Amino acid sequence: MAKHASSPGRRFMKLAGMTASIAGKAVSNSIRNLNADEEQKNAAKSQMFQDIGLKIADTLGEMKGAVMKVGQIASQYKDIFPPEVAKAIAKLQRQAPPMPFEQIQQQVERELGRPLKELFAEFDPQPFAAASIGQVHQARLADGTAVVVKVQYPGVDEACESDLKQVRLALRLTGMLKIDRKLQDQLFAEIQESLNAELNYQIEAQNLQVFRTFHSQIDPHIIIPQVYTELSSRRVLTLSQELGENIETASTWSQELRNTLGRRLFRALGQEIFYLKRFHCDPHPGNFAFREDGSVIIYDFGGVKDLSPQIVQHYIDLVHAARRGDITSIDEGLLALKSITETGKFPEELYSAWLEVLMRPLVTDYDFAENSAHHDGVILAKKSLSYWDVFKPSPDTLMLNRTISGHYWNLIHLKVKDNYSDLLEELVPTKT
Known part of the structure; x- marks a missing residue:
């Protein structure tokens, strides 16, 4: 199974390799189509975008962690990409394979400062959901209350900015971003902001509390999980289990x-x-x-x-x-x-x-x-x-x-x- 958080050097080399491969495809496509007519050029360009989209999706999907989340967020902005690329990176929305429980346990204990058995009466080692930056486990408190615990993978927040810059460079090398430089700056700043917010579970906890208070005053049938702040941190979030x-x-x-x-x-x-x-x-x-x-x-x-x-x-x-x-x-x-x-x-x-x-x-x-x-x-x-x-x-x-x-x-x-x-x-x- 691929590592969720590789070293900065290894991650950089993987991304640099992806970028170099994309640049090579773009140059080869330009040379091959010097004498092609408009229809042939469009067909070749579409094929190139399909190949590049698959390369981006495969590389980011293998790497997991922050850079995969960058790809997921970018796929939400699919209007700025050619359809061939948007379609390929859309598969990054699928669930990721889970991380070994030993590492999850270490992350919870490191974040909350106590042994897992003291924090929870029960903690299911098998996650019921796994995604790009973390996974979710069912647990019970000492009083028997059912909760869910969202645990961020160790290390995914270490190199987000460089990951995002590498993905942007890869996209720019082929002119795939259909927008001018100023708008690119605005959009990627928003992607960076979204990424930072998703990597900070304390921000999510604040959001949950705000929306829970707002909706509970208007419609009790809109149900938003309750945050257990004493069992939550920047990288661990414990919530009431709300089933449906x-x-x-x-x-x-x-x-x-x-x-x-x-x-x-x-x-x-x-x-x-x-x-x-x-x-x-x-x-x-x-x-x-x-x-x-x-x-x-x-x-x-x-x-x-x-x-x-x-x-x-x-x-x-x-x-x-x-x-x-x-x-x-x-x-x-x-x-x-x-x-x-x-x-x-x-x-x-x-x-x-x-x-x-x-x-x-x-x-x-x-x-x-x-x-x-x-x-x-x-x-x-x-x-x-x-x-x-x-x-x-x-x-x-x-x-x-x-x-x-x-x-x-x-x-x-x-x-x-x-x-x-x-x-x-x-x-x-x-x-x-």
Whole structure:
């Protein structure tokens, strides 16, 4: 099994080897296609991107630890990569093999300062979840309370900055990043910030406490695990065990119950965005569980995005403009969010068509299982390709777009059939 935390020198050499290999592929591709026509060049470039994407995914996947997490976070920003690369690195979201229990025990005892048998009455040596920077074990406290213990792999936080620089260099060598240098700096600064936050379980503990307090005052059916601070540290996080069914099981429940769960998910996200101005931004279905009393359990608060009041107001203005069908205001709002290069370039008829597709799941009696908006959006995307350079990834919208898109697919998996017009009225306040 590959080591989770290799020495800095070994890790650097692996990354440098990946970078050199990518550079070689780029140079070879350029030489081979000096006399090729446009179609041949595009086909060769697509093949090169596929090869490079696989090389990045294989290298980062082998290395585990911080650099694999860098790849996972980068894959969340797939809009900035060619589709061939995005598809290849998406597999980094899969679970990693577990670390030997002896090392996990040493990490817990080192972090909490006491022998494991004094900290917990029981501690299952077999993890029930393992990911890129840590794994999760079930345990019991002295009073019999069931808890889960999230343990970070030793050493993964040692060289994050250099790992991220190496990955960025590898991507830049082939011109794979479809954005200018200034925007690259902004996006990679955000990736670094996300990585630092996920590597510090004390930040996640604070997030859990904030979101638990916020939601408990509004809806007791949004359940967020309780933090046991005396059994937590920067690299160990002990939480109450909150059990529920996965999304596949929940999708077999009655339509009424599935609609209740869907509304609860939708409302919780809206409340976080427009009122808390911080939102849980990892919509992976594995981060949610469901109960037959209509409760939704939310896990993993390592990924949280803060929103400024100005950005939230831009979103509010956009929602109101969309409901009015005001194309001019939408164009101006997207410019304010740095999501388009300039106003007046994208045709009004295409704006109107996109507006209908995007608003359809919100303001009509919509069957998410049928998923008509997505299918029509794919067709519309082909018609819009010649104007695609008008749009650009924005640091202010990337994580929100990803979160909304992820929850759209969660509602599809739940087979929700509902009309969210009333929730939209409830959640989006008028401009102050």
